[in-house]
Amino acid sequence: MDPAATVPAPPATLRQPARPRPAAAGRPAKAAWWRDPIALSKPLVLAAGLVPMARIAWGILFDPDLLGANPAEFIEHGTGDWALQFLLLTLAVSPLRRLTGWNGLIRYRRMLGLFAFFYGVVHLGCYVAFDKYFDLGEIVHDIAKRPYITVGFAALVLMTPLAVTSTKGWIRRMGGPAWNRLHQLIYPIAVLGVLHYWWLVKRDITWPAIYGAILIALLGYRAWLRLRPRPARRARVA
Ligand code: HEM
Numbered sequence: 001m002d003p004a005a006t007v008p009a010p011p012a013t014l015r016q017p018a019r020p021r022p023a024a025a026g027r028p029a030k031a032a033w034w035r036d037p038i039a040l041s042k043p044l045v046l047a048a049g050l051v052p053m054a055r056i057a058w059g060i061l062f063d064p065d066l067l068g069a070n071p072a073e074f075i076e077h078g079t080g081d082w083a084l085q086f087l088l089l090t091l092a093v094s095p096l097r098r099l100t101g102w103n104g105l106i107r108y109r110r111m112l113g114l115f116a117f118f119y120g121v122v123h124l125g126c127y128v129a130f131d132k133y134f135d136l137g138e139i140v141h142d143i144a145k146r147p148y149i150t151v152g153f154a155a156l157v158l159m160t161p162l163a164v165t166s167t168k169g170w171i172r173r174m175g176g177p178a179w180n181r182l183h184q185l186i187y188p189i190a191v192l193g194v195l196h197y198w199w200l201v202k203r204d205i206t207w208p209a210i211y212g213a214i215l216i217a218l219l220g221y222r223a224w225l226r227l228r229p230r231p232a233r234r235a236r237v238a
Pocket of ligand 1: 076077078079080081082083084087120123124127131149152153154155156193194196197200
């Protein structure tokens with residue numbers, strides 16, 4: 001029997017008024033998801049990010065015309081483009097957040113970064129299957145001898161620990177400063193991604209140049225924030 005059931009309840013005047021529960025130590029109280037526009041829009045962003053993959057899957061299964069005259073090339077190039085675009089979008093989040101003052105933008109960053117990794121892995125899969133027919137010796141030879149493959153491969157290898165440690169659990173385990181240091185790898189990764197594209201094109205460098213210009217703007221903005229002279233803090237009154 002429940003012992004509490006035998007104790008009479010205190011008179012109403014002595015009862016404590018119900019107090020709102022404090023948030024868990026160190027964590028801000030969470031807004032209910034249905035009142036949180038970012039939480040509501042995340043499934044839409046997820047669906048939008050999957051559209052290129054859905055198009056490829058639909059093309060393979062039902063409508064090969066969707067994939068053009070050379071489906072293998074279409075998929076390989078398309079996934080490479082999306083990997084780079086998502087990488088640059090991920091890098092754009094912090095500057096956009098700063099410029100617009102819309103702090104909630106940061107909550108899309110993890111998903112955008114994971115999409116970059118996802119399309120990068122599918123892109124590698126296309127190369128392994130369509131270009132190299134799973135010939136490991138050929139692949140290793142390419143990585144060692146063809147600079148654009150070397151840098152593309154390096155970019156994807158470096159993206160892997162970022163994808164693995166992108167969860168809140170890993171941020172807690174590693175601690176904020178170490179996690180931030182590791183995730184600064186995104187800068188060399190983006191440089192390698194653009195170099196990879198630049199080195200593989202034979203004639204028209206318009207697109208690699210556009211991506212390169214976007215990357216320079218994003219990195220330049222960060223460098224400017226770090227290096228600009230800051231207004232001296234007012235001396236504290238003792
Ligand atoms: C394992 C690493 C990678 C390999 C082996 C690889 C291989 C390739 C190959 C063979 C092509 C087609 C080249 C041609 O047809 O001339 C290509 C294109 C491309 N890759 Fe990669 N890649 C890798 C990683 C990446 C990564 C990490 C990114 C982005 C961050 C990326 C972005 C691109 C882009 C943008 C293109 C050009 C697509 C187009 O022509 O529209 N690749 N890659």
